[in-house]
Amino acid sequence: MSTIVRPRRSVLFMPGSNARALEKARTLPADAIVIDLEDAVAPDAKGLARGQAVAALAQGGFGPREVVVRTNAADTPWFEADLASLARASAQGAGPEAVLIPKISDPETLVLAGRRLEAMGAAPSLRLWAMIETPIAVLRALDIALAAKNPATRLAALVLGTNDLSKETGARIVPGRAPMASWLSHCVLAARAGGVEVLDAVWNDFRDLDGFARECAQAADLGFDGKTLIHPSQIEPCNAAFSPPPAEVEAARGLIALFDQPENAGKGVVQIEGRMVERMHADIARRTVALADAIAARG
Template sequence: MTLITARPRRSILYMPGTNAKALERAKTLPTDGVILDLEDAVAPEAKEEARVAVARMVKAGGYGNREVIIRVNALNSPWGPADLEAAIEAGPDAILFPKLSTSLEVIAAHEAMEALGARPSMNLWAMIETPRAILEIASIASASTDTRLSTFVMGTNDLAKETRARLTPDRTAFHYALSASVTAARLYGLTIIDGVYNDISNVEGFAEMCWQGLNFGFDGKTLIHPSQLETCNTIFAPSAEEVAHARAVIAAFADPANAGKGVLKVDGKMTELLHLEMAQRTFAIAEAIHTRALDGES
C-alpha cells in the first residue's frame, strides 16, 4: 500500500510585518501557517521597518511546526528585490509573491530565488488575484513542473477590485475563478488556499464561506484574525466519520482476501482504488493534525 504524507494547511493566518506583538503572538496560535506580510498590510513609509522586523523574527524561530511564509512586495516594485533578499536570508518555509499573472512571472520569481541562493526546500507560493491570472491559470500551474511553485493563494479582494464584481456572501461572481483555480492546482498537484473573509464579527457567515471553500476543493483558508482559527480548523479537518470510513477503506484493500480486487464494498458503498487514494490522504491529514495537537499547536 502506498503511504501518503500530508501537511495540514487548514488555516493560514496573515500577520502584518509592522506589528511586533502580532508576530510574536503567532508563535502560540493554533494556526497551520503564518504569512508574515510585507505587502498589503504595510504602508509605504513602513516597508523597510517591516522588512527588518520580519527577517529578525523568522531568523529567531520559535514557530514550531507552523509553516512560515513571507509575502514580499512585487519584484518590480521599489521594495520587492530588497524584500526577497532579506526573506531568503531569513529562511522561511516559503516566499509568497503577489499578483503573479503568467507562467513567465512564476519562472522569473523562481529564478530570482535561485540567484539569491534559496535553500532547495524553500517553496514558491503564488497569489492568484488578477483577471489575467484566472485566464492563464492552467499555464501558471504548469510552471510548477520546472520551478519551486507549490501553492496557490486566492486573492479574492483584489479580484473583486480588478473585475468590479461584487464580493457577495455566496461569491457567485467568483465561482468560475475559484473552480478554475482549484482544477488547475489539482492537475499539477499544487496546494490551494482560499481567500480571506472580511467581516470578522460575522461568525456564521465565515463558517458558511469555509464550508463553501471546502466544497470547492480548497485545502484551507487564509485568515485575517485569530478569532477565525477555531472554526476554520474544524471545518477543514476530516470529521470523525470521514476518518473512520478512511480507516475502513484502507483496511479493506489491505485485507489479503481482497488482493487484486479493484472494486470492493465498504460500509455499504461501492469503493474503487481511487477511493483508496482519497482515504489514504484523509487519514494522513488526520494523523498530521493529531500530531500537531499533541505538540500543543492545534
C-alpha cells in the same frame, strides 16, 4: 505507500511591521503564518517590516506552524530587496518555508523569482506560493499552476485574492460568492492539474463568524485545502471546516483495511456495507487518514 500531508487549513496574515503581532503568532493554533510585507504595511514602513520579518525568522519559536513571508509585487520598488533579504536568511538557515508573491500574472515571473533565489543561495527547500488576484491570473491559472512542473519555479501553492479580483472586475463579494464561483472552481482545477495546493481568499468581516463558517464550508466543498485569514478569531472555525470529521476518518480507515486484506490485493472493486467501492476510493481514504494523522500530530 504512505501519503505525506501538511495541513494548511488556516493560514493567518500578520503585518510584518507589527512586532507584537509577530510575537503573538507563535502562540496561535494556525497551521501557517504569513508575515506580510505588502498590503498590511504602509509604503514608509516597508524597510522596517522587512527587517522585523527577518529578525522574527531568525528568532524562530513558531513550532509546527509553517512560516511564509509575502513580499511586495514583482513590479514594485521593494520586491528585489524583499527577495534578497529572504534569500540571505534562507541561506543562513533562518529563512521562511515559503515566499508568497502577490499579483502573479504569468509563469515567467515564477521562473525568474525561483532562479533569483537559487542564484542568491536560498535553501533548495524554500518554496514559492503565487497569489491569483487579477483577471489575467485567473485566466492563466492553469499555466501558472503547471509551472510547478519546472523545479526552477519552486511553486507549491496558489492563493486566491478575491478582494483584488472584486476591485479589478467590479464583481461583488456577496454571501455564497456566486459572481466568482466559476473563477474559484477554475483555480482549484488548475492547482490540481499542476499538483499544487490551493488556498481560498480571506473573509473581510472578522466579527461575522457565522458567515465566515459558511464560506469555509463552501471552500472545503469546492476542494480548497484551506483558507487565508485576517484575524485570530477565525482560526478555530477554519480548522474545524477543513478537518475531516471523525466519522469520515473512521470510515476511511475501514475502507483502507478492507483493500489491504490479502484476498482483495488484486481487486479494483470491493463490496462494503452493500456498496461497491473502487480502489480510487481507497486512495481518497488514504489522503483523509494522512491529513487526520498530520492534524493529530500537531497536538
